[in-house]
Amino acid sequence: MQGLPQIIELSAAFIVLMLASVWDIRQRRIPNAVTFPAILLGLTLTGIFKLGSMPLTIAVLVLLFFFGTLNLMGQGDVKLIMALVAICGASVALISAGLAAIIIVGVQLLLYPKETVSDVKNALSALITTDFKRINKEGRTVPFAPYILTGFTILVVYQLLYL
Numbered sequence: 001m002q003g004l005p006q007i008i009e010l011s012a013a014f015i016v017l018m019l020a021s022v023w024d025i026r027q028r029r030i031p032n033a034v035t036f037p038a039i040l041l042g043l044t045l046t047g048i049f050k051l052g053s054m055p056l057t058i059a060v061l062v063l064l065f066f067f068g069t070l071n072l073m074g075q076g077d078v079k080l081i082m083a084l085v086a087i088c089g090a091s092v093a094l095i096s097a098g099l100a101a102i103i104i105v106g107v108q109l110l111l112y113p114k115e116t117v118s119d120v121k122n123a124l125s126a127l128i129t130t131d132f133k134r135i136n137k138e139g140r141t142v143p144f145a146p147y148i149l150t151g152f153t154i155l156v157v158y159q160l161l162y163l
Helices: 004-027 032-049 051-068 075-088 090-111 113-129 145-162
Strands: none
Touching: 004 032, 004 075, 004 145, 032 051, 032 075, 051 075, 051 090, 075 090, 075 145, 090 113, 090 145
């Protein structure tokens, strides 16, 4: 998809990610007033510009909803990723979230090495045992939305420069 549809899609995603990032940094939460309209906007844009990808978009949204019930990350973060799926598609959203996860581990390792190693060990143990309550026992929270914005920006810049 090129031209105006892509500009609309990228602009909408950047606005939503910026709003969510500011909210997440200030209050450690992303309100439904940001994510739900973004999901509806994304589904509308998908219906207008990429109707053929609607079944995949809906399937990924449903999977993310069920992933969210595991409480592996904040519900606002899951809904933000769902909004990005609806607006830009599954691959853009999941690559952005993956980049965000890599970046956040790197930053947290630099800032809080001992705690981050403990968090990673707890997360790996939880994945093996499916005891997800063991993750982040200290109760530390990190705003994830700015990292998703960073991952999204890196992906968009890469696509503009190399694809």
